[in-house]
Amino acid sequence: MEPDRRDYVVRIDAATVLRVTVAYDAGQLQEWINGAVNAYRHNFVGIHAEPRPFRAIHRRLQPAFRAVFVAIGRRVLVIRPPIAGDLPRIFLNFILRLDHLPTFVGMDMPRIAEWLHETRRYEMRRIIYVRELAARHTGRQELRNAGLKRIVQEILGRSLDRYVVSRRFWQNRWSSEHLAPELVTQGSIRVFMGLQVAQAIEGFIWDVDEQGNS
Template identity: 25%
Template sequence: MHATADGSIYNRWNSKRSVWGRFSTLSKPNPRIDQSQRRMAISIVDYELPYDTHNVYGVSFYNDRVHTMVTSNSAMVESWLSNVTPANPNHRIVGLDVEWRPNNRYHHNPIATLQLCTGPNYPGSLQIPAGTVLPGVSLDPNCLIFQVLHSDWIPHSLSTFLANPAFTFVGVGIESDCEKLLLDYRLRVANVVDLRGLAADRLGVWELRNFGLKRLASAVLGKELEKPKSVTLSRWDSQWLTYAQIQYAAVDAFISYEIARQLNLRGA
């Protein structure tokens, strides 16, 4: 993705790969850390809101905190989307991921959760000194975990949002996720970029095309991402997600957003 004169990222990245800058080095992976340190790298705070419609969590991954809303309520999805606008440059890249109950040979399960992650609602540059405090302003990225399997209806605003070419939706294997969204819920995503190809082009390392999100997080961000099978293969169709599921879902969407943001900065 390349920054245009107005600060936006262009949509058809394949057609402009030749003008991108290339980088020959990757981020250095973190030194080997023990399991207690790995557990400290991710944490969750439950804000325990007194509502039946949704709940909010603070999911921390290393030094980043992701403001995360979990809901199956379509009106709450509309409310979350009302704050996302292409006029805010921090919203133009959207991390996208989906989860569903593992299939078996007799039954293919529909998508249970749709995760979206954008930058902070603050519309200014994020290139500010560490520790800067802006009164009344949150610099935390925002994540939505929509339990679409348990929703009463699919908001039209969600269909409009996903189909808006002003947003660039990013992820690993995102094309297949979007195909399943279309098949299961008739939700069409207009503008997608697979992070593997983007990272390979931006960093000049062809092998990155074969990386998963875990290895990309290490190569691009220098951060270790855990993907335990006890979570990845869990009951995503449950009406009540566990803390481990919420952490995993939020961090996956956030990492997709953050990798794209960092690569976009390197190629600007």
């Protein structure tokens, strides 16, 4: 089996390239924080966890988190157990180095916030649930139960059919010892597009430097 890779480039289209880091120790986490702080230009931080929950299944029977994705601009951090326990420290270190308190954005924020509070004793004080935000923005209540592909289509007018596939296709692979590149790509696109939806609704515009990185 091939060893774990640390750095990835995920290209959504010609103008949208994500720089992804899979962190395996505290030193790599801190290195990512240092770079992310310099790239931070907005109020939002994206967060996403895999595998995603199944509907109509009791919370105690839902799959445990196997990977957590954090997006700041077009930089994405991927954290896997056991160092997921460092997530509160990541958030705290990041927040302490900013001029204002960031807002965490994601498709499954209630579950993520609950997990951080119950297992890590960390309370996310400012969160945005992308489904709720999209429903309020459009006045379409059915978006409260919609998936990411539909919300992106409705808000951004973009299709994710070629990028995002059913959770059932990947479900068992999240427990593998080595995180496959396809899984890194899936999670990175999901966390970034959720972030873009929130920014589009709130009227933010990406600041892009000469290298095309925000």
